[in-house]
Amino acid sequence: MDITPWLKLLEDSSVATTIRNSAYLFPSLEAVHVIALSLMLGTITVVDLRLLGLASKGRSAGRVSSEVLTWTWIGFAVVALSGFTMFTTNARVYAHNTAFLIKLGLLAVAGVNMAIFHLTAERTIDRWDRTAAPPIGKAAAALSLMLWVAVVFAGRVVGFTTTGQQAKEQAPPAASATNFDDFLTGGASSAPPAAAAPAPAK
């Protein structure tokens, strides 16, 4: 199924258009994305380190995880919403970007990893609440930490490999499609604020 018309629809939405025409909305979304991911990853790490037996060893595993869970989900909701909104500004480019697709794949694996943990180790949490988590709980925690670090890396690469690019049918990519050289010389910062190209993301 070709989703290109749907992606085009997202790009043409008034929200996406407003963001593209603003010099400050896109970086603001990036900042919100980082603030919310700090909340999400910070609280996930607290739980993962308890499961791995590297921190909070004496505390109830159930309490450690349940009390931060709300904040993890609040963080996730804001990360997902800000991420999706950034996606709509240049949907067809992101949808064909390798780093972006890898990031989505990693997120899916992280979701499955979490589901497996809930269906296995967490079912028996009463038995290991005050002691070490079972091997499958530790494995899930280690995998979780590695996956989220990889997600951050992939996400940063998305910014570097999509900046200044436009969907092909709209305009052929110019020789300076990737403004990485601008980034190096600081030239991008002096670009006119209302540039027609998608907001610079570096």
Next chain:
Amino acid sequence: MHNFATWLYATAPSLFLRSHSDWMIPTIQSVHIIGIATAVGSAFMIAMRVIGWLGVDQTLLQTLRRYGPWLTGALWVLLATGALLVLAEPTREFDTLSFWLKMALVALMATIAVVFQRSVFRHDQRWETAILGTAGVKWAALATFVVWAAIIFLGRFIAYDTVWSHVLPGAKA
């Protein structure tokens, strides 16, 4: 300051970072973001304990022993990766108002982090019995969230900021 930036830009380490920038800059930035998540995550857990919304089964001293080293360690990682990013492209930072505002707020928060931790380690009983429940300290803890958010905003805006070039004509050709 602009001359210093120009000089730094021409040094060998700066050139080295730029000549491998296709993978080095995104990698350093990614480590910087993970550092932000660690620092802000730890600061969040400590502030939430001060407010009394998280971890109230632990004393403030226990909470600081758990998250304080992560906060301090992450701040060092941020300083190191941030210094590398400045080194790779000094004019981008030194000519930018966002960068200097961010540095001022970072210095403020790092100072608070050190002073606060020392104070709790020395006077943990007084913190536990007399200070923790007060409204002032709870509001102060809430205020730290705003400052961390401002630091992240300013950090992101370094890449987009053109304010300083208007303040100092000729700073950014």
